[in-house]
Amino acid sequence: MRLLFVGDVVGRSGRNAISDILPGLISDYALDLVVVNGENAAGGFGITEEICQDFLDAGADVVTTGNHAWDQREALVFIERQPQLLRPANYPPGTPGRGATVAIARNGARVLVVNVMGRVYMDALDDPFAAADRELQACPLGDMADAVVVDMHAEATSEKQAMGHYLDGRASLVVGTHTHVPTADHQILDGGTAYLSDAGMTGDYDSVLGMEKDEPVNRFLRKIPTARFQPALGEPTLCGVAVEVSDSTGLAEAIGPVRIGGRLSEALPTFW
Amino acid sequence: MRLLFVGDVVGRSGRNAISDILPGLISDYALDLVVVNGENAAGGFGITEEICQDFLDAGADVVTTGNHAWDQREALVFIERQPQLLRPANYPPGTPGRGATVAIARNGARVLVVNVMGRVYMDALDDPFAAADRELQACPLGDMADAVVVDMHAEATSEKQAMGHYLDGRASLVVGTHTHVPTADHQILDGGTAYLSDAGMTGDYDSVLGMEKDEPVNRFLRKIPTARFQPALGEPTLCGVAVEVSDSTGLAEAIGPVRIGGRLSEALPTFW
């Protein structure tokens, strides 16, 4: 089975990358399932119902989020009627929406997608390790799930790597999001789980985290805001990671980076 | 001019990568200057005089550090007699050692190397932007320096990218360290500065940050230490970044990742 995970989509530039590039990838490479992190899709802050639907229309099967999940207040409402949109599973009980879902891939496989959020240098949610554990026990790989994808939305590489090792052998892919920079440490861990610390941002890399760079630089220099953050509108790079999942075990057979367009070096999996 | 920057060397495994791989790289590819971040070289924590000398013997021209600079207390003393060892320039006035130096490359070029440390999610040192500015004004590219390398030791990608843009056109390379994970966002910024958010760790990637993984995972799960952190001793990956610097302008002509050995995907610059 062929999976694609696409990192944090930022603003219109990032959304254009999804609508322009994703459908072709799905058809050209016969992708079975696509997950897109959309937490910054709406002007850099959150996601609207319309944008979420656009992503699904472009071929995304599941949309994940993170600390920006609720920046667009409507998300608190429409997430309840949109089972393909996830928010981190380790929000407190009673939080609208869900943190995990089972999607049916184009090849018919049942793919559990889990979204959790780290706590190092981030808000103090419930334990993401316990939350991931709970979701994976409720729908185990090789039993009720044919593949498992975990989006570990987190700042610290230590916490992401620890999550990878903790879930090794129980997930097809553990991939980080949130730093908006793709990492090059993709590997298959000893237990068979594909791992990448960060999928990177989908947006304009002539920026700071996808946002027009002048104001962020100004804030570091002057320590006083002088303007709002605005998404950078230059040519986007679609950033993500591809995994070949064993149809028999649900574990990873291959992992490779995907970087298309914009300023970053082009990358396509050799196994595509 | 051909530069190589090697990311945080962790423990014996990482040190072996330096002694086994670096000399061959220098001779095979005629590298003009090599900078190595050595802040985790001594068992994961700091650097000793002997290890620093080993790095220089293996061909490093300058050794940079970061928040772990002083973990080995002897560094406070020997750094005074070792001008090729840097600590972040934005430590308070009076701190032993120096945060910048001019090294003479094998081609005779004068290369200013600057080490600064970010403040987001890190200790509150002096302003790294002001410190970098000061060093670059004291020894400007194209005037007193033929090339300029800045090691921005920092956690947050936002702060690293902001530093890249702030120094764009004034440095040959701005490269991040500290997260121990190589990023894949190498590019040449509009002003001609090569940029990479993190060079990655030189050490064993079957680990958490280069340390044996059981105890870090345990601490995330249990919140109680049960053992000391120990460097992982598996096969190392040498991680870094190569830059081709214009002999006329000192700006970057090409940038590419270097990953050799161990568990990560191999990478050598196409321009080598």
Added chain:
Amino acid sequence: MRLLFVGDVVGRSGRNAISDILPGLISDYALDLVVVNGENAAGGFGITEEICQDFLDAGADVVTTGNHAWDQREALVFIERQPQLLRPANYPPGTPGRGATVAIARNGARVLVVNVMGRVYMDALDDPFAAADRELQACPLGDMADAVVVDMHAEATSEKQAMGHYLDGRASLVVGTHTHVPTADHQILDGGTAYLSDAGMTGDYDSVLGMEKDEPVNRFLRKIPTARFQPALGEPTLCGVAVEVSDSTGLAEAIGPVRIGGRLSEALPTFW
């Protein structure tokens, strides 16, 4: 019923305050129950079985802790056989010891004592609000408990005040610890719960947090450690808070600060 809560005891100076002052207070003022936070009792870091026993011998009924609970490794073992020693209740399931206990006061009343730890600027434990809620529902005031004392070990005043309001009407006393500075905001909240943001430290106030002041000041100035932290050994102040609890409702009738000895202004409740 007459309660006394004593804040973080630091080092030998603080321990002397307990042994010298506490027994007299108990007999002079007919205190029914005494809780002591002992997380810094052993040289500033953690608590040993012997010290814990000394506190109990001096008249403490329950000893609470916080982020320093495990600094003395033996605490992980002896806490299992010492039901009067608490660690924060919001450590993960499986943590040694317990986060709440019911003590029988000298007047025969059943007093639920709960220890929780905040998460703002502190380690990411489980939700302290949910943990406190769980403990209070398992042993409700006016039902299974005649009085309830909650030690909210936390840094941020916002989180402490929020805990006070959250538990208002369900606890006799919500008192903060951890900042090592007594606050003067004691009041009875609208629901009848006595509240104080921080009980303060029991130790030498010619110090930084009870530790000899030179090294802490040095670290702020130089950003490099030059020595270990040592408890300050000057004359101690016993700091705490007294509450008069209604025998019928278990709610607070009066609250007042207690400061005895050392450099701080003397305070004894007017209702003693």
Added chain:
Amino acid sequence: MRLLFVGDVVGRSGRNAISDILPGLISDYALDLVVVNGENAAGGFGITEEICQDFLDAGADVVTTGNHAWDQREALVFIERQPQLLRPANYPPGTPGRGATVAIARNGARVLVVNVMGRVYMDALDDPFAAADRELQACPLGDMADAVVVDMHAEATSEKQAMGHYLDGRASLVVGTHTHVPTADHQILDGGTAYLSDAGMTGDYDSVLGMEKDEPVNRFLRKIPTARFQPALGEPTLCGVAVEVSDSTGLAEAIGPVRIGGRLSEALPTFW
């Protein structure tokens, strides 16, 4: 000389305390100089020119601020024409306004007032210790200043206590602000400097930090904002600290808390 320092004024409730109570205090007790921290005066966020003028009209000689200094954007402009309004001195060079001023007290004394901001758990400004040192060297106590007041706006008690010890003998008063809770650790340090970790908030203490309590409690429980923060509008407590300064040495002869009105226990200095 008789000084009064009043802690963070929050919203209309806090402003009413200033206009209703301060003028009477000044006349009744012949106060020579009054400093008011006004960083939360405008709806909890920042200060306007009109409010600043109201404070001066009510008798304040100097108004200090902190991390909320610029919440009202007009402050960036009017601070330039209002020398009695301070922002932390350790903002970067080029920041509008000033971090220190010399006010002439009612008794004719020259009082240096310095505003600095801590960095622990706060934004990474320049070194507050170095900044305070610079200001005090430029206008030393006993030489160009007859009294020195330092507002150390900071979260961590450790950093505030360290500042007190660092400036001991060089200031008449080092007082903390920012936590919005008055502390009870007032003392005169060995070198003669009066010290208090936090002056407390001037506003409604049936609140979280002076803001209506429901939304702050909700955010701790739910981790999702559901409303804006609004200042609590109940009866205010004016919170501050009084110092008797020696006319000959400029050092402190006495220090005592001031708490008037509202829910907190009343306090007036015995030496008034």
